[in-house]
Amino acid sequence: MTAVPEGWVVCRYCRMTHPPAGPSCPSCGAALDVRTAVSRSGWTEQPPIRDMARIQIGASRVQIEGTQVPVADFALVGEEWIYFSHHVLLRCDPSVRLTNTRLSGGWNRMLAGLPLVMLEARGPGQIALSDNHAGELVALPLLPGQQMWTREHRFLAATGNVSYTWQQTDVWYVTGSGDDRETHYPLGQFGDVFTAQQTPGLLLLHSPGNTFLRDLGPGETILVQPGALLYRDISVGMHLHLEYPHGPQRISWLSSYRQRSLWLRLIGPGRVAVSSVFGHTSHEAVRSSSSATQHQW
Amino acid sequence: MERIECQWCRLQNEPGTASCTTCGAPLDHANLVSDSGWREAPRLRDMTEFRFSNSVVQVEGELVPVAEIALAAGDAVYFEHHVLLWKDEATPVAAMQTQGGMKRVLGGMPFVLTLGYGPGRVAFSRDSPGELVVLPMHPGMELDAREHAFLLASHTVGYSFVRIQGLANVLHGGNGMYLDRFVTTGAPGLLMLHGYGDVFERWLRPGEKIMVEPGAFLYKDASVTMQAVQLPVKTGLLRRGMYLAEMTGPGRVGIQSMYVHHHAG
Numbered sequence: 001m002t003a004v005p006e007g008w009v010v011c012r013y014c015r016m017t018h019p020p021a022g023p024s025c026p027s028c029g030a031a032l033d034v035r036t037a038v039s040r041s042g043w044t045e046q047p048p049i050r051d052m053a054r055i056q057i058g059a060s061r062v063q064i065e066g067t068q069v070p071v072a073d074f075a076l077v078g079e080e081w082i083y084f085s086h087h088v089l090l091r092c093d094p095s096v097r098l099t100n101t102r103l104s105g106g107w108n109r110m111l112a113g114l115p116l117v118m119l120e121a122r123g124p125g126q127i128a129l130s131d132n133h134a135g136e137l138v139a140l141p142l143l144p145g146q147q148m149w150t151r152e153h154r155f156l157a158a159t160g161n162v163s164y165t166w167q168q169t170d171v172w173y174v175t176g177s178g179d180d181r182e183t184h185y186p187l188g189q190f191g192d193v194f195t196a197q198q199t200p201g202l203l204l205l206h207s208p209g210n211t212f213l214r215d216l217g218p219g220e221t222i223l224v225q226p227g228a229l230l231y232r233d234i235s236v237g238m239h240l241h242l243e244y245p246h247g248p249q250r251i252s253w254l255s256s257y258r259q260r261s262l263w264l265r266l267i268g269p270g271r272v273a274v275s276s277v278f279g280h281t282s283h284e285a286v287r288s289s290s291s292a293t294q295h296q297w
Numbered sequence: 298m299e300r301i302e303c304q305w306c307r308l309q310n311e312p313g314t315a316s317c318t319t320c321g322a323p324l325d326h327a328n329l330v331s332d333s334g335w336r337e338a339p340r341l342r343d344m345t346e347f348r349f350s351n352s353v354v355q356v357e358g359e360l361v362p363v364a365e366i367a368l369a370a371g372d373a374v375y376f377e378h379h380v381l382l383w384k385d386e387a388t389p390v391a392a393m394q395t396q397g398g399m400k401r402v403l404g405g406m407p408f409v410l411t412l413g414y415g416p417g418r419v420a421f422s423r424d425s426p427g428e429l430v431v432l433p434m435h436p437g438m439e440l441d442a443r444e445h446a447f448l449l450a451s452h453t454v455g456y457s458f459v460r461i462q463g464l465a466n467v468l469h470g471g472n473g474m475y476l477d478r479f480v481t482t483g484a485p486g487l488l489m490l491h492g493y494g495d496v497f498e499r500w501l502r503p504g505e506k507i508m509v510e511p512g513a514f515l516y517k518d519a520s521v522t523m524q525a526v527q528l529p530v531k532t533g534l535l536r537r538g539m540y541l542a543e544m545t546g547p548g549r550v551g552i553q554s555m556y557v558h559h560h561a562g
Contacts, residue, residue, distance in 0.1 A: 051329055051337065052329050052330075052337075054332070061332070063332050065329075065331050065335065065337060065495065065497065065554075066337065066497070066554050067495065068426055068427070068494050068495050068554075068555075069426075069493070069553075069555040070495065070554070071495065071497070071554045075332060075333065086530070086532045086539055089510055090509070090510050090554065090556075091507060091508055091513065091541075091552065092508050092541070093507070093508070094506055094507075094543075098528055099529075099530060100530045100531060100532075117530075117531070117532055119530055126333040130494070130513075130554040130555070130556075132555050133555065134426045134494070134555065
C-alpha cells in the first residue's frame with residue numbers, strides 16, 4: 001500500500017488519494033461531505049455522484065449531469081481518447097473524431113449479445129454518453145496495472161489507457177430436460193476485464209439501482225444474488241452456491257428442491273460491489289451446474 | 298424589493314416566491330449548467346404549483362411525476378388520451394379532431410386528441426421515469442416536439458404537425474415522419490412535455506451545430522434545423538451505418554438522457 005502524503009485524504013469509495021479540496025472526490029466524483037452510510041451488515045452505500053460533479057482524467061475531464069438517467073459529458077483534450085459501445089452515444093461536438101475498434105471473438109460475443117464493435121472518440125471536443133436506463137454512474141479510477149472485473153452490459157466508457165478483454169464467467173446452471181432443457185447464465189456468459197496500462201485510467205459503469213461496496217478479507221465469503229454483482233477485484237473468487245431450505249415433511253423432495261436459493265458465493269480478498277437491481281434466477285430445479293457448493297438446511 | 302426573474306422561463310415573480318408561478322422552477326436554486334453549455338431542465342419540487350390563465354397546475358411526485366390541473370371555467374387543455382391518470386367525474390372531455398388524419402395514422406401519431414375543459418380537475422402521467430418539462434409559450438412562438446413527447450397543452454396553443462423533410466431524415470433520423478408543432482399567436486399558453494430520464498437544453502447561435510442521438514431529441518425552436526448525418530463508422534455484424542441528428546441554430550434544443558434508440562440504417 002502506498003503512503004498517503006500528509007494532509008491528503010483517501011476517498012472511501014475509489015481509494016484514491018488527493019488533497020482535501022471540494023465537496024466531491026476529483027477521481028470518482030463521490031460526495032465527500034456526507035456521512036458514510038454503512039449498513040449494520042457492513043455494506044457501504046456508494047453515494048450517487050452529485051449533479052454536475054467533475055472528474056479529472058489526465059488533461060481531460062468528465063462531468064456527470066442529471067440524477068435519474070445520468071449523463072457522462074467528456075471534455076476531451078488534445079489526443080486523449082475514450083472508447084464505448086455505440087448505443088450509449090448521446091451527443092457530441094462535430095470536432096470529435098469517431099472511429100471503430102473491432103473486438104476479437106466476434107462470433108462468441110454476438111452469441112452472448114455483447115457489442116461487436118466499440119467506438120473510439122478522440123479530442124478535442126465534448127462528447128456525452130448515457131446508458132439510457134435509470135440508475136447511477138459509478139466511476140472507478142484505476143492505477144497502472146490495476147485490474148477490475150465487471151459484469152457484462154454494465155460498462156459505459158473507459159479512457160484509452162485502460163485495456164479491455166473479456167472472459168467466460170464459468171457460472172451457469174441447467175434446468176429442465178429433453179426439449180425443455182435450458183442453460184442459464186445468471187451473470188451472463190462473459191465478464192469484462194479492464195486493466196490500466198502505464199498511466200492511471202478511468203472506467204465508468206452504469207449501475208441500474210443503488211450501489212453497495214464491501215471489502216472481503218482473505219477467505220471471507222458472502223452470498224449475493226448473481227445478477228446483483230456489479231464489479232469485483234480480480235482477486236475475488238466466485239462460484240455458484242445452492243441452498244436448500246429445511247421444510248416440513250409434507251413438502252415433497254422435488255418441491256423442496258424447487259424452493260432452493262441460487263446464490264453467487266464471493267470469496268475474498270478484495271473489493272466487491274453490488275447493485276440493488278438484479279433480475280431473478282429461474283425457480284426450476286437445477287439439473288446440473290458449473291462448480292458449485294451446496295447447503296441443505 | 299426586486300422581483301425575481303425565473304432562469305428557466307424568464308418571467309418575473311414576486312419577491313419571496315420559492316418557485317416560479319408560471320413554470321414551477323425553483324427560484325432559490327441557481328441554474329445547473331454543464332461545462333459544455335447544456336442547461337439542466339429544473340427538477341420541479343414535489344407538490345409545486347404554478348398557473349396558466351385562471352387554472353392551477355400541481356406537479357406531484359418526482360420519479361414518475363404527475364401533472365394535476367384544476368381547470369377554471371373557460372380554460373381547457375388537450376392531450377393524447379392514454380396520458381390521462383384520473384379525473385373528476387364531472388370534468389367534461391371532448392374529442393379534438395386533428396388535421397391530416399390519414400397521414401397521421403400512417404405516421405403512428407394519434408388521430409384524435411382529447412380536450413378536457415373546466416371547471417374540474419384532471420391529472421396526467423406519461424407512465425415512465427422522467428421529468429416534466431414546463432414550457433410557457435409567449436405570443437408568437439413556434440416550437441417543435443418529438444412525437445408522443447407532449448403531455449398536454451393549453452387551449453390557446455395551436456397544434457399542427459410538420460413532416461420531416463428528406464427521405465434520409467425520415468429513415469435515419471430516429472424521429473418518425475412527423476414532429477408536433479405548437480404555435481402561439483395572440484395569447485400566451487402552456488406546453489408540458491415529458492422527457493425520459495433527465496432533460497437538458499442548449500441555445501444554439503446562428504449557424505452553430507451540435508450532433509445528438511436522434512432518439513434523444515425532445516424539442517426545438519422551429520428556427521432550429523435538423524438533419525440526419527451519417528458518421529464514418531460502422532456498427533454490428535452487418536456493418537450498418539450510424540446516424541446522428543445535426544441540429545443547426547439559431548434557437549434552443551432540448552434532449553432527454555433516456556431515449557428510444559434509433560435504428561442504424
